[in-house]
Amino acid sequence: MVRDSDADVTGVSSISSALPEHLIFVDDPKFMEKALESNAGAVLAGEFAAEAAQGARVAVLICAQPRLAFAQAAALLMRTRPKATGVHGTAVVDASAQLGRDVSVGAGCLIGANVRIGERTHIGPGCVLLGDITVGAECDLVARVTVYPQTRIGDRATIHAGAVLGSDGFGFVRDEKDGRYYKFPQIGRLEIGNDVEIGANVAIDRGALDATVIGNGVKLDNLVHIGHNALLGENVVIAGQTGVSGSAVLERDVLVGGQVGIADHVRIEEGAILGAQAGIPSNKVIRGKGIVFWGTPARPIKEVLKELAAVARLARKGERKDVDPHDFYEGKGDI
Numbered sequence: 001m002v003r004d005s006d007a008d009v010t011g012v013s014s015i016s017s018a019l020p021e022h023l024i025f026v027d028d029p030k031f032m033e034k035a036l037e038s039n040a041g042a043v044l045a046g047e048f049a050a051e052a053a054q055g056a057r058v059a060v061l062i063c064a065q066p067r068l069a070f071a072q073a074a075a076l077l078m079r080t081r082p083k084a085t086g087v088h089g090t091a092v093v094d095a096s097a098q099l100g101r102d103v104s105v106g107a108g109c110l111i112g113a114n115v116r117i118g119e120r121t122h123i124g125p126g127c128v129l130l131g132d133i134t135v136g137a138e139c140d141l142v143a144r145v146t147v148y149p150q151t152r153i154g155d156r157a158t159i160h161a162g163a164v165l166g167s168d169g170f171g172f173v174r175d176e177k178d179g180r181y182y183k184f185p186q187i188g189r190l191e192i193g194n195d196v197e198i199g200a201n202v203a204i205d206r207g208a209l210d211a212t213v214i215g216n217g218v219k220l221d222n223l224v225h226i227g228h229n230a231l232l233g234e235n236v237v238i239a240g241q242t243g244v245s246g247s248a249v250l251e252r253d254v255l256v257g258g259q260v261g262i263a264d265h266v267r268i269e270e271g272a273i274l275g276a277q278a279g280i281p282s283n284k285v286i287r288g289k290g291i292v293f294w295g296t297p298a299r300p301i302k303e304v305l306k307e308l309a310a311v312a313r314l315a316r317k318g319e320r321k322d323v324d325p326h327d328f329y330e331g332k333g334d335i
Contacts, residue, residue, distance in 0.1 A: 012073065023070070023074075024043055024044070032045060045066050049062060091107065118139065122140045130148055133153075139153060142160050151189065169206065189206055191213050199221045199222035211229075236252065245262055257278065266286070274286070
């Protein structure tokens with residue numbers, strides 16, 4: 001901190017919307033003057049702000065990564081904010097369920113048999129926990145979350161509205177004699193680690209016979225599907241409308257863009273990056289920490305761009321300068 005302050009910060013804000021009780025951040029020097037003139041109670045800023053902050057009206061806290069510090073401060077302020085506790089009168093809670101201290105269960109919830117919920121966890125309106133489920137401490141199931149049996153959720157998970165966790169995987173066996181499909185048993189479990197965030201309308205299948213595993217720190221955007229027996233390592237991040245097929249493995253720190261398709265039994269090794277709309281065929285291995293892969297089938301983006309440039313050059317060389325393209329529409333041209 002550049003100077004002592006008795007500022008009482010209770011929330012976070014943008015620079016333009018800040019009030020005296022708000023914390024704001026600056027990670028670009030060009031916004032520092034505006035931040036110092038704002039109504040905020042305190043500013044998080046990088047080393048560049050040390051000189052400008054001398055004698056400032058607002059308290060300035062210098063840190064190496066102001067955006068990160070701001071996010072961490074916001075999370076802390078949210079956790080320490082008082083929340084309503086108790087079970088709403090319209091909720092149905094099985095007698096065998098175990099609710100920890102300061103748990104809240106919202107309107108219209110169903111908490112089934114042998115469900116265990118950790119302390120200070122919030123179960124929002126309309127959630128359904130069918131039975132034989134463990135939910136850790138300080139979790140937030142926002143609303144209308146459905147959790148199937150044999151699911152374990154770690155601590156501090158945030159699960160947004162409409163998510164379905166632990167549903168049956170898409171597994172069928174074909175009878176070669178008559179062509180009919182028979183469902184393969186979907187009797188496994190779903191294990192979700194700590195500090196996971198799951199977006200709205202995400203679907204994660206349970207394992208067929210063993211487990212689908214979502215590691216600590218995983219972040220899933222809205223409308224993501226994770227198939228049965230998939231394994232997501234720590235700090236994997238997946239953007240919206242991506243599908244991960246059964247038995248795929250995404251090792252730790254993998255980043256996946258939007259609308260990516262990952263087929264079954266694929267392995268994405270540690271730290272690889274899949275660009276938007278990439279496609280990975282079955283049984284393939286993608287390796288290269290920090291390398292961006294793109295296209296279908298996905299390849300290092302530098303290779304793809306070189307190929308596209310070569311195709312463009314060939315197309316330009318093949319252009320016919322002596323023919324009016326409109327002639328073809330009138331039947332005059334000869335291809």
